[in-house]
Amino acid sequence: MTVRAPFEIHWNSPEELAALQSKRLPQVLEWASASPFYQERLFASGAPPTSVDLPSLPLTTKQDLRDQRPFGMLAVPRRRVATYHESSGSAGQATPSFYTEQDWEDLVERYARKWVAITAxxxxxVRTPYALMLTGHLAHAAARSRGATVVPGDNRSLATPLSRIVEVIRDLRVSLTWSMSTETLLWAAAARATGLDPTSDFPELRALFVGGDPLTPERRQRIGEIWGVPVVEEFGSTETGSLAGQCPAGSMHLWADRVLFEVLDPVTGTSSPEGRGRLVVTPLYREAMPLLRYDLEDDVEVSYTACMCGWPLPTVRVLGRSAWEYRADGRPVTQHDLEAAVFGLPARYGVLFWRARAGRNGLVMEFEVAPEYRADAVARLRTAVQEALGIVPDLRPVAPGSLVPHGLLTASQDVVKPRSLFAEHEDWDRAVLYH
Incomplete structure (x- = not known):
C-alpha cells in the first residue's frame, strides 16, 4: 500500500531522521536563549546547554506557560510577532502562544500534510474556534495556501448554528471540512432532522478532517460510514500546531522531521524515542516561543515499526490524558474505553450520543437509542463494558433527542448587530446582545 507521502523526505531510516533532528537542535537552543523563561532556568549560570544536554533538561510544563503569561516565554522582539493565541485547556487558565511569519510557514506546511490533498x-x-485559539486560523491559512475557497464556519458563534452549517455544506458544495469529530455526528443528526441523508445528499464532500477531541477507531469508522467519505485525523495543540496526521493505512504519524519527540515514563522520569508514556515535544522550527521538552500531558504509544503506507515516520496512538481518568467502583475508566464500547454497537442501532458518570457506586451510562433496539443495545453494551473494564454498568437507554435536543439540531438563530433604538414591542434591556 506504499503511497507518495504529502511531504518531502530527506531521510531513509530512523538513524538518518535522528541526525536531521540533531542538526536543528543548536538553532533551537540559540532561540531559547533569548526567552526570559529559559534565560533564568537554563542559561543564568555556567555554560549554556548543548544538544547533548537536552535529555537531562527539566520539562517545560503547561503551568510554566501559564505562569509566564504574557511575555515570559517570548524570544523575539514584539514587532516580529505575527499572531498571538491562547488555549485555556481543561485547567481554565490561559496558555499563551506566539508565532512569527517564519513560524507560520512551518505551521501551514505541517497542517497541509493530508493524504487527501487540499487543492484549489x-x-x-473551517468549523473550529477562531477567537484566540490556533486551530481555526491554522486550517484557514493552510487551505488558502493551497488555493482552496475557505468558509469560516467557526463553532462558537451564534451566527452558525448546526442547521446553518448543514445548509452551507450542501448549498456551497463543500468538499472538505475541519472540525472536532463530535461535530460531524451533530451535522449528521441535523441533516437527518431536515430529511437529508448524509451519505447521498452531499455528493461534493470528499473528506472530513477532524481533531481536538478523543477519537477511537470505532467512532472514526462509524463517522466514515455515516458520511461515506474518509475521516482524516489530526493531532496537535495551540502551543505546537500539528504534531501528527493520519496516513491512508489509518495510522497516525508523528511529524518527527519538524519536532523532536520523547516518550516519558511518569514513574521513573526517564524518556525514550518509543514505547508507552507521556508525549514530550521540542519543536525544531519554533522561533517566537521555543519550547524545550514540553510536556503535552497526553498519554501515547509511539512505535518505529514500519507502516504499510511507507511513510518513514514513527506512528503514534493517542490514548488521552491520565488526568481525565476516573474511577468507578475503584476501577479506572477513560472516555477512550467507553467510546470503543459504544461505537462497537451495530450501526443500525443508531447510537451516536451518550454520556457517563463514574463514582464510588459504579458507572452510570445514558445513551440515545431507538425503542426497537433498546434491549439488544443494553445487552451488548453491558457485555462490552464488563469485558473491557471489569465493571457492570448501570445502563439507561433514552429516546433519541434526550441528550441532543431536536431543537438544537434545527434551530436557526438570527443574530443582529448591537443597537440603541428599538420598537415598542422589543426588549431594550438586551441592547448590546440583541438577537
Whole structure:
C-alpha cells in the first residue's frame, strides 16, 4: 500500500531522521536563549546547554506557560510577532502562544500534510474556534495556501448554528471540512432532522478532517460510514500546531522531521524515542516561543515499526490524558474505553450520543437509542463494558433527542448587530446582545 507521502523526505531510516533532528537542535537552543523563561532556568549560570544536554533538561510544563503569561516565554522582539493565541485547556487558565511569519510557514506546511490533498478546486469549511485559539486560523491559512475557497464556519458563534452549517455544506458544495469529530455526528443528526441523508445528499464532500477531541477507531469508522467519505485525523495543540496526521493505512504519524519527540515514563522520569508514556515535544522550527521538552500531558504509544503506507515516520496512538481518568467502583475508566464500547454497537442501532458518570457506586451510562433496539443495545453494551473494564454498568437507554435536543439540531438563530433604538414591542434591556 506504499503511497507518495504529502511531504518531502530527506531521510531513509530512523538513524538518518535522528541526525536531521540533531542538526536543528543548536538553532533551537540559540532561540531559547533569548526567552526570559529559559534565560533564568537554563542559561543564568555556567555554560549554556548543548544538544547533548537536552535529555537531562527539566520539562517545560503547561503551568510554566501559564505562569509566564504574557511575555515570559517570548524570544523575539514584539514587532516580529505575527499572531498571538491562547488555549485555556481543561485547567481554565490561559496558555499563551506566539508565532512569527517564519513560524507560520512551518505551521501551514505541517497542517497541509493530508493524504487527501487540499487543492484549489476545494471549498473548505473551517468549523473550529477562531477567537484566540490556533486551530481555526491554522486550517484557514493552510487551505488558502493551497488555493482552496475557505468558509469560516467557526463553532462558537451564534451566527452558525448546526442547521446553518448543514445548509452551507450542501448549498456551497463543500468538499472538505475541519472540525472536532463530535461535530460531524451533530451535522449528521441535523441533516437527518431536515430529511437529508448524509451519505447521498452531499455528493461534493470528499473528506472530513477532524481533531481536538478523543477519537477511537470505532467512532472514526462509524463517522466514515455515516458520511461515506474518509475521516482524516489530526493531532496537535495551540502551543505546537500539528504534531501528527493520519496516513491512508489509518495510522497516525508523528511529524518527527519538524519536532523532536520523547516518550516519558511518569514513574521513573526517564524518556525514550518509543514505547508507552507521556508525549514530550521540542519543536525544531519554533522561533517566537521555543519550547524545550514540553510536556503535552497526553498519554501515547509511539512505535518505529514500519507502516504499510511507507511513510518513514514513527506512528503514534493517542490514548488521552491520565488526568481525565476516573474511577468507578475503584476501577479506572477513560472516555477512550467507553467510546470503543459504544461505537462497537451495530450501526443500525443508531447510537451516536451518550454520556457517563463514574463514582464510588459504579458507572452510570445514558445513551440515545431507538425503542426497537433498546434491549439488544443494553445487552451488548453491558457485555462490552464488563469485558473491557471489569465493571457492570448501570445502563439507561433514552429516546433519541434526550441528550441532543431536536431543537438544537434545527434551530436557526438570527443574530443582529448591537443597537440603541428599538420598537415598542422589543426588549431594550438586551441592547448590546440583541438577537
Amino acid at each position: 478546486e476545494d471549498t473548505f469549511l
